[in-house]
Amino acid sequence: MARLNRDGRKLKNTLEGVETFLNVTNTEFEMYFLGVVKKAPHDKERELKRMFRDIFEMKISNTSLAFKARTLIARYNTLKMKWLRTCKQIEEGTYRRQRFMADLNAKNRDQGQGPSAQTLREEIKALVRGDEVPEVQPVARRNARRGHEVGSDALFEQYQDVRRSLGQQGGADRKAMEARLQQRASEVKKKYGCKDVRFDIVEENGRSRVKVIPVT
Structure with missing residues (x-):
């Protein structure tokens, strides 16, 4: 795989920052859905809307970064619909709190807070304009775990x-997918x-691929 040039690395770091911000926002929504906090993070949701509006308008020539941006946009749209649907169910009194706190705690351990919304928005706008963006190496998180349960x-x-x-x-078919992965996990x-x-599901060479990540 060809190395990214300086501009490519800047964009990669910015997209990773947006992904972290998206994960943090999703965790805060999950906490709201569980009743841990009383207020949904609609302020972060509005920031995300602005970020992804600008990302959508970007002209990304690098294939891998363009794919990452498309995947990130698709995930944002999926989460956005879930947030909207669940908030509506809560308002109507039809939401059932069936999620487990353990899964939420695992999410909190696995992710850092990442850069602020303002920093990310400024980076995105600068990239759209073609301005200089300081290159910042992502900070390694202690005991960070890859993959998902x-x-x-x-x-x-x-x-x-x-x-x-x-x-x-x-x-x-979620049940079928999880049954296959559970069997694979037992074998590993x-x-x-x-x-x-833990597992990661990625796209490689036009096909989906499951990456198995043993945790010692």
């Missing part, structure tokens, strides 16, 4: 994003003696 919303959303990016139509645990197994 079987049964987590994040893994299924990743699966849906990849399907959409490949142009696959029709609804995804037995073979390698690891404590846990």
Whole structure:
């Protein structure tokens, strides 16, 4: 794979910052849905709307970065609809709180806060204008864990994003996917003696691929 030039690295870092901000916003919505906090993060949601409006208007020539941007936009749209739907259910009194706090705590451990919304918006606008953007190396997070657990919303959303990016139509069978991955996780645990197994679902060479990540 060809190395990114300086501008490409700047854009990559900015997209990663937006992804972190999206993850943080989703976690705060989950906390609101669970009743942990009383107010939904609509301020962050508005910031995301502005960010993705600008990202959508970008002309990205690098194929891998263009794919990352499209995937990020698709995931944002998926989460946005989930937030809207769940908030409406809460308002109507029809929402059932069936999520587990353990999964939410795992999300909080796995992600950092990342750059502020204002910083990200300024970087995006500068990239759109072609202005100079300081190159900042992402900070490594202590004990950061890769991949997602079987049964987590994040893994299924990743699966849906990849399907959409490949142009696959029709609804995804979550139960069937999780059953296959659970069986695979059991096989990996037995073979390698690891404590846990996490997964990433990515697009490679026009096909979806499941990456297995043993956790010792």
